[in-house]
Amino acid sequence: MSTEYGPLAVWGVVVALGLATFGIRASFIHLFGRVDDVPDRATNALRFVPPAVFAALVAPAFVAPEGAIAVVGNERLLAGVVAAGVTWYLDDVFATIVAGMATLWLLRFGI
Structure with missing residues (x-):
């Protein structure tokens, strides 16, 4: 450029x-x-600074993975919502990672 x-x-x-x-x-x-x-x-x-910075870094990867906002057909967003739900109820980092990655793999690869 x-x-x-x-x-x-x-x-x-x-x-x-x-x-x-x-x-x-x-x-x-x-x-x-x-x-x-x-x-x-x-x-x-x-x-509130660390959560705000983390949200600012992570949210665009969930909502706009290809550069444009995508809600329908966005497997990252759905996996993030599942991970957020697991973290809300269990408050366990390892369970959150496993649930989010399992959801992403199921949606992406159809295992």
Whole structure:
């Protein structure tokens, strides 16, 4: 894929974004290193960061595996729903993986 930007401009953007990302992360480390007690509102809000990031990474693979939203005929979505149901009732990681993969294999290969 060719662009009208030269390599210096592209590398400049990469370095600038890397420095910005590093600065944001370093500011939180610096901030929480200086604050003795983290406010309860911040602690409660930070509890939801890992599940939100995980959902943002996983949901597109379930809902749009080919790049477009597909609900009908989407075996990954159905396997994910089955795995979510198993995890809701059993709260067991191994059982969730087994149920999700078994459902996916049954739908995909018709075993």
